[in-house]
Amino acid sequence: MNFEPGSDLYACAQIVERGDPERFAAAMASPVSARAVLFPLYAFNVEVSRAPWVTQEPMIARMRLQWWHDALGEMASGGFVRRHEVVTPLAQALAGVDVVPLQATIDAREADLDRAPFADEAALLDYLDKTSGGIAVAALVALGAPRERADSVLPIARGAALVRYLQAVPELEARGKLPLPDGRPEALARLAQARLTEMPRSLRALRRSFGPAGAALREFALARPLLQVVARDPGAVAEGRLALSEFRRRWALLLG
Template identity: 50%
Template sequence: MSLDACAALVQRGDPDRFAAVMAAPQSARARLLPLYALNLEVARAPWVSKEAMIAEMRLQWWRDVVAEPGPRAHEVAAPLHDLIQSARLPLDVLDRMIEARRWDIYSAPFEDQAALDAYLEDTGAGLMWLTACALGAPPEAGAAVRAYGWASALASYLRAIPELAQRGRIPLVDGRPEAVAELALRGLIRLEAARRAGVPRAQRPALLAGWQAEGLLKLAARDPAAVAEGRLQLSDFARRGRLLWQATTGLF
């Protein structure tokens, strides 16, 4: 299958990341799209059926794809296989990203804040590190990329809180406004840590997917009630302006 199939999938199912891909240099897009398509496939796997066993089987199928990345007749698996081989992506990071989605299958809450932190680390931070690796990131860039990815994942997660609650999940360990504001501040601290550490310019297209993170986290810290009420959104002007600024300056 072609990268066009991955692009179409991401465009339909994850328009924010698709916008980030389109803002990235053309040379980077072929390395970003298979991973964003994989993320979309595993993120939606827990929700395609009410039968937990079916969701478990879907996630296991993707774990098998990663563990034994032979050619498969699937629109995402084939380009992903090529990328895993050519970029020598860390298979353990891929596996943890998929395995973490098992939490989404069931309605049990996170055991504690550390469990939620680990979920964000394995999903969002792991994905951002994988995309940076696909662009040739050196190991020493890992801490900064993962910090930025964790904060970006938190911002997206907070935006999804109303939908998760509607689906019967208990998404936050502590949903009190003051606790939500504190969580958002932790995300902002990680963003600042990533900036201080720095990321090589060649890998910064991987960070474009987090272009809304700072604005969303600042809003959540200032107005934590916006999270539960579904008002955690940036204006179209702010969204487009931030993406354009980050893409043209290379800053994050």
């Protein structure tokens, strides 16, 4: 595993550090062997999530998403895989892993091209499941967890994805996107409370139950405390202050 400057893994780590600081911190808290899986996956997520926003032309954005879809198809075929600083280490990390959840992640990003809000709460939750959930399942399986067990983390992945999405609401609105099917404070509080109810209470216990593969769950360390903020103070979403103090953030990451 080569994390030296100039290597593909180093490039992936830089992409994640710039584009997804919380996942970067989670990966850095994991064993080096796990980072070789997590950084390519998280870099893939950054690149795919960025694709709908780097151009005003929907057709070009769809072409970018299709490029990643095709790259995953090459991995699934077991033949030629294009040379790329993210694709190459991602193919190594996902050797023998079903890439269908990641292809569903790409397909779900089509929703970001539509500036209209999600039709309803179910559509929003489906989007969250396919984006964050697909990454989490792939990471667990690539680190050795059985696929049927990996699917059990989807509720906590959904809660973490909701937090990240709500944190992005002010920026999405500034870009002309109507992000929420119902943005009223009482609806947001109810949405957050529902996610808290379905999530396991102890992330640390869940992570330990997965053994070495549990490193993939460190990215969810801030989900519960931030959902609790939304549940009691939903106005924090529209006002762009959905965050923890630096002390609480570090403490949650440590415990996670």
